[in-house]
Amino acid sequence: MSQIGVVIKETYRRQVKAWSFLILVISPFVFILISFGVGYAASNTGQDNNQIAIVASDATLRYELQNSKTATTKYSSITQAKQAVKKEKIKGYFEIKQDKKRIIAAYHGTKNLTQAEKRNFLQILNQKQQELNIQNANLSQNQFKTLGTQPQFEQMVKSSDRGNQEAIKTASFMLLLFVMYFILITYTSATAQEIAAEKGTKIMEMIFSSMTAQKYFYGKIGGIICVIATQILIYILGGGLLYNLAPKFEFSKQIFNDNKLFIDKIVANLGSLSLLYVVMAVILFTVLAALCGALVVRPEDATKATQPALYIVMVGFFGALALGQDPTNVIVKVLSFVPFLSSFFMPVRIIDGSAGTLQIVLSVLILLISTVSLTVYVGKIYSGLILQTDDIGLLKSFRKGIRIK
Structure with a gap:
């Protein structure tokens, strides 16, 4: 293996084995799983005591009402239903009485019906009452057909999904921007600390006696980039797994299916040339962070040294947030060609x-x-x-360093 390859391997191994990397990788998935768990628990908590018993002599009507998700089939008598309400197993019950002319329904419970529940129940009761009214009216066949006449309704809508397209573009841009900002902020500081921790040690003098500093630097940057690539790959694989599992969970199936087209288009946007800009931005800022880390004497000063790089990241991030809604703006056009900032503005x-x-x-x-x-x-x-190990400030340290051969 080449000298650069050895440095890449060792840098990669040390970074990946660190607890900070593991926490950084799994934290988004833990957050998502916790969110899913909370949603699942919320969807099941109190599911039974939010149900409504249906007590009716008409088996057909009782069956139709019990098809509602909020109704239950466990209680068939008033006594059982009252006991269930008293023990807080259900929130209430419908007592439905019926003669040849009218349906009389009374709700008894400890909680009010929701508007959706009330609407669903009344729709079924009104339909049943209408059937009784028709029977009692003794209508002829022609009169019955006349009552069954339905209004004619047509929709004439010009095909336009401009609103959806704008929403997809905005969501894609925001997601890409936050992912890039998160990665750059994290690894800019990590790279500077990695470089600063090695500065001035006897180990570096020994390494440079067996290989050039330039090769060592390339290996160092290559190892860090491999770590970042591993994290991005894990996110892609994990995101793909969640994409395939989301439609199978009861608490996420409906939301996912309703927005599948929207999600698919966002994924397509993230997989385009925008991803290339993310990768190149990571490499460029990693090199800049390594330069900043090499200028300090103590590792604890690495954060201070990375401030120029962090300022550029924040200018790009907040500038893109402010101007990204108008990609035709002349400032956006100009900055989309400026190194360091083009990774924020050209994807827009x-x-x-x-x-x-x-x-x-x-x-x-x-x-x-x-x-x-x-x-x-x-x-x-x-x-x-x-x-260069003299603590003389970043600018003077840079000037002195470039004169050392």
Whole structure:
């Protein structure tokens, strides 16, 4: 294995085995599972004591009313229903009496009927009462047919899903933006601390005696990028698993099925060129964070050193939030070609469809050239930066470091 490969392997192994990585990876899934669990518990808590017993002499009517999700078939007499209400097993019961002319229904309970429950029950009772009215009216066949005449209704709607498309674009943009912000904030600090922890140690002098600082730096960055790629891959696989399991759970099946088209289009947007910008942004900011980490003397100063990188991330994030709703804005167009910021602004234009192929290619090339150039430059000066141990401030430390050969 090459020297760079060895550094990549060791960096990757050390990062992945850390508890912080494990917590970082599983925390979103734990949050989702807890949300599912709370939803499931809420959907089942009090399910029985929210039911309504139906006590009626007409078996057909009782059956129709009991088809409601809020009705129960456990109690068939007034005495049983009263006892169930008293023991808080159900919230109430319907006592339904019927003669040849009228249906009389009375609700007894400890909780009011919801509007949906009242509407569902009354719909069935009204339908049954209408059947009795027709029977008692002794209508001829022609009169009965006349009563059955239905109004004619047509819908003439111009096909337009502009509102849905805008909602999909907004949701895709927001999700992508928050994922990128979360990853960049996390790994910018982690990379700087990783580099700062090694600075000035005897181990670094021994390593540099057997391999160049430039190769070591490339291996270091490669290992960190592999860690990030592993996390993203786990999120993709975990998201795919949730995508397939959500329709099978009772508490999420209806919501998922009602919004499946919406979810599918969001997933398609995230899997487009926008993902390429996320990957390139991660590499670019990782290199910048490594440069910041190499400028400090003590590991505890790494957070302070990463402030320039974090400021750029926040400018991109909040700028995209503020201007992202108008992708045709001239500021958005300009910043979509600026390295470090293009990863925030060009995906907005890609999702919106306002960026042409030539513009996207040009933006990607500028970002790629900037990433490669910064990586090569930091690799060349890495030896001087990592071996410079005087606590003289970031700017002076950088100037002194680039003079060390």
